[in-house]
């Protein structure tokens with residue numbers, strides 16, 4: 001082995017070892033010692049004031065890293081491991097995921113082309129094969145890693161647009177429609193807009209009171225568009241919607257979409273994890289017939305972001321949508337003067353929008369290596385059972401109203417107030433809970449009504465905490481009724497993921 005060269009910047013190996021071992025202790029504290037509160041309760045300005053205001057031109061001794069971690073970073077982390085943490089769809093990453101992150105970060109693994117990262121490309125190919133098998137897809141389907149569900153959606157709609165344009169060369173795709181479930185994540189509309197679809201051609205299909213896309217409403221929209229002489233480019237529905245984790249009837253919706261020649265994309269970013277649990281698997285029935293679907297292991301596979309997958313049923317569609325631009329990328333894939341050579345390059349960057357990507361497959365690989373695939377089933381099953389238990393508790397509790405019994409790991413409910421503006425009251429209540437640090441949850445509007453929204457991901461939550469949560473909310477509600485103002489100064493956060 002060669003010793004590290006005369007790098008004028010990097011610290012010595014001995015100092016590096018001291019730095020990393022110290023960091024390991026700090027990380028283990030963050031992972032294994034649950035803090036008493038869900039966060040420090042400091043305002044954004046207060047936290048920003050702890051950071052360097054300007055860039056220093058010289059660095060400090062490496063021992064200052066621990067000081068930074070202990071006094072600045074760790075105290076102001078939002079604790080996703082806290083038993084009363086019910087916010088956002090991102091779980092605390094497992095230690096296997098942390099190990100993968102460390103290896104990735106230390107080696108700058110990339111997955112763009114094999115010669116730039118042999119082990120990372122091989123890892124990705126292996127995990128992609130596992131994923132295709134997990135979802136029952138044929139080898140002709142394509143599974144790729146992306147930087148998140150939003151990028152997966154953009155790529156899927158690009159494939160849909162390109163396929164439609166190939167089939168309708170004399171027509172402009174802007175005359176076609178994109179039909180999306182009204183409960184779809186905002187990234188669907190945004191992707192359509194980025195791809196050039198006029199806003200008025202992106203139509204929302206009504207959902208029922210459980211948040212599922214109505215088949216009848218979809219049929220009516222499809223018929224109306226056909227009668228007007230236009231066509232549907234894509235239909236997008238959910239397997240685990242953002243607000244309530246509602247699962248659409250994929251098989252029935254797929255039949256309508258395919259009969260009209262549209263591309264069916266299923267947003268299983270959140271709910272795809274049901275694939276691990278035999279008794280939840282039927283929520284995904286029909287997904288193998290979708291033209292594309294997205295699933296984020298960085299949600300319910302307990303790995304850090306980014307770790308997201310896009311599945312496209314027909315590889316050719318993905319290839320035709322993306323790879324033609326590579327003819328000019330001789331710095332990566334040189335296709336010139338290769339007559340007679342094998343031109344079937346098949347490099348990862350032909351299948352993704354991003355060029356440089358982290359080897360996020362390593363996080364899945366190490367999770368499965370250390371815990372086994374059944375561990376994800378165990379965790380998903382556990383959080384879904386807790387969600388159902390909270391819903392049952394809420395249904396029996398006359399202080400609260402329940403939106404519906406959950407199909408997955410999200411429960412929407414609200415405090416029954418005598419206030420004549422119950423929506424405003426519940427919004428203020430949620431903001432108040434977010435500022436205080438005892439517990440944490442988000443909120444969401446469904447059919448114009450505002451609900452508190454508890455998502456289950458923390459491994460520390462037990463049945464006892466479900467009662468604590470409701471009591472804490474009721475306590476905050478009673479404080480809010482007595483002292484509606486002044487409201488603590490903060491930037492309110494709303495469900496954004």
Ligand SMILES: *Cc1c(COP(=O)(O)O)cnc(C)c1O
Nearest residue numbers: 148149150185241242269270497
């Ligand atoms: C989280 C989520 C997204 C966005 O995915 P990112 O990985 O955050 O980009 C899209 N759709 C649904 C249903 C989601 O739950």
